[in-house]
């Protein structure tokens with residue numbers, strides 16, 4: 001029977017580390033990290049995510065601002081807001097909550113954020129630097145997964161790591177981070193032979209957004225299973241992309257949903273913001 005990976009507890013530790021760094025920064029340099037969150041429209045899930053991010057930011061002693069705009073905002077108006085935040089020296093991190101309404105060009109908005117302030121790690125410069133193995137602000141969810149692996153003593157080198165899902169915000173950066181740590185990485189998507197690929201995984205990370213897509217019987221005995229998926233059931237409860245109970249019979253470690261990867265994403269956002277503040281935000285700092 002697998003041991004549960006307590007993402008909530010690890011995330012609380014990460015936030016506590018950040019909080020003590022914030023006190024030190026404030027005492028030694030009079031610097032308070034600032035996080036600006038931009039939310040457009042009234043997507044209920046976005047509202048919950050943004051509230052969680054703002055709460056975490058305040059708890060660790062950051063300044064935080066939520067810029068909520070009506071869904072009718074134009075591309076130019078939103079770009080103007082991003083440019084203003086880019087120029088604001090109290091703001092070290094800028095996060096534009098996705099998804100944006102359809103009439104807005106999310107890629108152009110993300111690209112307009114100064115890479116030094118892109119604490120989500122979604123800017124093409126940060127994504128490209130990750131690909132090249134250079135220092136970069138890395139996407140929060142896969143970064144959180146790497147921290148969970150570390151916490152359970154799972155060393156990726158020489159392991160077969162299988163990532164299910166190839167989105168730009170989870171699957172692809174996840175595969176690159178595992179590759180950087182010398183895992184042998186397989187990146188799966190909807191055209192892959194999932195049962196065959198999953199059954200070879202020593203480390204399995206699933207981020208497909210399909211409820212219980214990965215069957216417990218496919219899991220290699222002893223595998224470390226990280227379930228990024230968050231799917232809402234009819235009764236309102238959250239479930240992951242992995243058939244949890246059956247997978248837990250075979251895995252050595254497994255993340256629950258909720259309480260696994262979710263809290264880590266916010267904790268890593270907080271860490272990325274602290275690091276952005278510590279680096280200073282001069283354009284040449286990268």
Ligand code: NAD
Pocket residue numbers: 141164165166167168169170171188189190191192194207208209210213228229230231261262263265
């Ligand atoms: P996405 O929809 O952008 O990407 C999903 C990926 O899964 C695609 O690359 C697609 O090819 C693949 N996929 C879809 N169906 C598949 C199938 N049947 N077989 C194999 N691959 C399949 O999603 P995303 O933004 O990467 O998010 C994935 C999941 O992770 C969602 O449930 C999302 O809610 C969750 N998520 C959680 C966190 C967190 O903090 N816990 C953060 C981001 C995303």
